[in-house]
Amino acid sequence: MSTEIEVKEVEIAVVGAGLVGSLLAMLLARKGFRVEVFERRPDMRKEKIAAGRSINLNISCRGLKGLERAGVLDDVMPELVPMKGRMMHSRDGELTYQPYGKDDSEYGNSVSRAGLNKILVARAEETGRVNFHFNHRASDVDHEENIVTFIDESTDKAVKVKARRIIGTDGGGSAIRKSMMELNGYQCSTAPLEYGYKELAIPPGPGGSFLIDKEALHIWPRGEFMQIALPNFDGSFTVTLFLPFKGEKSFEKLTDEKSVLEFFNTEFGDSVPLMPDLVETFFENPTGHMETVRCHPWQVGGKALLMGDAAHAIVPFFGQGMNCGFEDVSVFDDCLNQLADKGYGVDELVKSKESKIELIWYKFFERFVQERKANADAIADMALDNFIEMRDKVADPRFLLAKKVEKLLEKRFPGKYVSRYSLVTFTNIPYKMAQDAGVVCEGIIDDLLENLDDAEKVDFARAEKLIDERLAPLLARSPEPVLTSGSN
Numbered sequence: 001m002s003t004e005i006e007v008k009e010v011e012i013a014v015v016g017a018g019l020v021g022s023l024l025a026m027l028l029a030r031k032g033f034r035v036e037v038f039e040r041r042p043d044m045r046k047e048k049i050a051a052g053r054s055i056n057l058n059i060s061c062r063g064l065k066g067l068e069r070a071g072v073l074d075d076v077m078p079e080l081v082p083m084k085g086r087m088m089h090s091r092d093g094e095l096t097y098q099p100y101g102k103d104d105s106e107y108g109n110s111v112s113r114a115g116l117n118k119i120l121v122a123r124a125e126e127t128g129r130v131n132f133h134f135n136h137r138a139s140d141v142d143h144e145e146n147i148v149t150f151i152d153e154s155t156d157k158a159v160k161v162k163a164r165r166i167i168g169t170d171g172g173g174s175a176i177r178k179s180m181m182e183l184n185g186y187q188c189s190t191a192p193l194e195y196g197y198k199e200l201a202i203p204p205g206p207g208g209s210f211l212i213d214k215e216a217l218h219i220w221p222r223g224e225f226m227q228i229a230l231p232n233f234d235g236s237f238t239v240t241l242f243l244p245f246k247g248e249k250s251f252e253k254l255t256d257e258k259s260v261l262e263f264f265n266t267e268f269g270d271s272v273p274l275m276p277d278l279v280e281t282f283f284e285n286p287t288g289h290m291e292t293v294r295c296h297p298w299q300v301g302g303k304a305l306l307m308g309d310a311a312h313a314i315v316p317f318f319g320q321g322m323n324c325g326f327e328d329v330s331v332f333d334d335c336l337n338q339l340a341d342k343g344y345g346v347d348e349l350v351k352s353k354e355s356k357i358e359l360i361w362y363k364f365f366e367r368f369v370q371e372r373k374a375n376a377d378a379i380a381d382m383a384l385d386n387f388i389e390m391r392d393k394v395a396d397p398r399f400l401l402a403k404k405v406e407k408l409l410e411k412r413f414p415g416k417y418v419s420r421y422s423l424v425t426f427t428n429i430p431y432k433m434a435q436d437a438g439v440v441c442e443g444i445i446d447d448l449l450e451n452l453d454d455a456e457k458v459d460f461a462r463a464e465k466l467i468d469e470r471l472a473p474l475l476a477r478s479p480e481p482v483l484t485s486g487s488n
């Protein structure tokens with residue numbers, strides 16, 4: 001009896017039906033492509049499974065743009081819980097509020113990861129052009145033949161799929177990326193953070209009420225570690241503790257009920273009465289790890305491509321990982337539109353027998369990578385910077401003064417002075433440009449803070465001169481509008 005495994009042939013295989021893979025499938029279907037999506041996990045619409053990392057996420061401008069491109073923004077909008085600013089909780093329970101944007105029109109949104117993922121999968125499936133194959137774990141790729149081997153986790157049998165294009169959206173631990181790493185000239189670095197995270201919960205109050213301010217992202221900054229909480233629709237909050245794995249205050253020291261309660265009562269005392277199941281949840285929930293992945297190239301000869309976390313996993317402290325992945329989808333759409341303008345629409349890309357069609361795909365993927373790589377590196381750096389900011393600086397009086405001055409400048413000079421945070425969160429200008437502008441903004445604020453102890457006394461005339469000289473020329477080069485109006 002033959003032991004050979006039948007090889008199925010498909011046009012486009014998307015590997016990973018997480019947030020980016022399912023959004024990409026939706027976009028491709030809208031463009032007229034037929035897509036086969038292979039996902040390791042069972043169908044989360046039918047089986048109750050953990051959504052994976054982080055129960056809810058902060059979605060902002062770039063993420064919403066990706067949803068709009070794929071035609072699913074209207075489906076997702078009713079699921080969003082707006083967060084207008086950060087609420088800092090001191091050790092003794094004192095609260096300090098910092099709005100996120102220059103006014104109430106700029107805010108972030110909390111969204112359920114599982115809820116969003118289910119909408120994306122359902123809408124993609126409804127197009128009739130996307131088939132999802134759940135319980136299919138990619139284990140290996142033959143890049144010569146463009147064949148992916150999947151293990152069907154429900155039967156434990158291997159399934160081979162020959163795809164003309166393979167798109168790996170299988171997250172930070174990507175099997176598709178690992179297969180590329182075996183090819184010559186491939187570079188990949190993985191930098192794990194020495195911190196872990198643990199998810200906890202503040203349940204809803206009576207009648208589904210919110211027990212703390214619902215319109216804020218709550219932060220308990222404590223120098224070497226912190227806790228944050230994002231609101232959910234049902235009145236609950238998902239709380240995330242970020243803590244070193246090792247050291248005096250670390251996960252390795254929280255081994256029993258006594259040590260957990262002592263730690264939380266000392267560090268985050270005001271949150272303890274809000275979490276009646278704190279100890280049980282602490283020991284039930286896994287401790288997650290975080291890392292930055294940088295790799296190059298993201299494609300193999302126009303036949304395989306990485307997107308989302310598979311290409312550029314970042315630490316979560318700017319709330320941008322998914323937003324960046326959704327921006328990949330918008331840029332992929334731009335590249336497809338450019339090809340269509342040159343006469344290569346879906347029919348030509350799929351059916352053409354022209355020999356140069358492979359070169360067209362190669363150039364298309366290359367253009368996408370060129371647009372994204374420097375920007376993905378920039379947000380990876382900024383996410384690490386923001387880790388330091390959220391962890392250490394939000395409790396530092398000079399930092400708080402600088403933030404106040406920054407807010408005043410944003411209000412006084414809208415569209416002219418735009419902070420790095422706003423450029424990343426409330427605009428679509430390239431991340432690299434936001435990073436460069438952030439360095440310039442820091443210099444301007446540093447100069448204005450000299451001998452200043454009250455933000456209201458900032459010298460606006462000097463500020464305007466500095467902005468005109470240093471920031472305006474940089475922002476004038478932006479390919480996207482910088483004026484930030486409307487959140488999102």
Ligand SMILES: Cc1cc2nc3c(=O)[nH]c(=O)nc-3n(C[C@H](O)[C@H](O)[C@H](O)COP(=O)(O)OP(=O)(O)OC[C@H]3O[C@@H](n4cnc5c(N)ncnc54)[C@H](O)[C@@H]3O)c2cc1C
Pocket residue numbers: 015016017018019020021038039040041053054056057058059136137138139169170171172173174175197240288290307308309310316318319320321322323324325
């Ligand atoms: C604690 C935390 C908080 C975060 N908060 C935010 C936030 O507020 N805002 C934000 O924008 N981002 C946030 N992120 C980042 C965000 O979660 C990721 O950037 C986003 O999930 C990336 O989407 P993705 O589809 O590329 O990968 P994933 O969401 O990881 O999806 C990958 C999919 O591929 C599947 N898969 C994996 N391996 C295989 C395989 N071998 N074969 C087949 N399928 C496979 C997985 O099951 C999964 O469904 C956070 C991350 C963490 C860890």
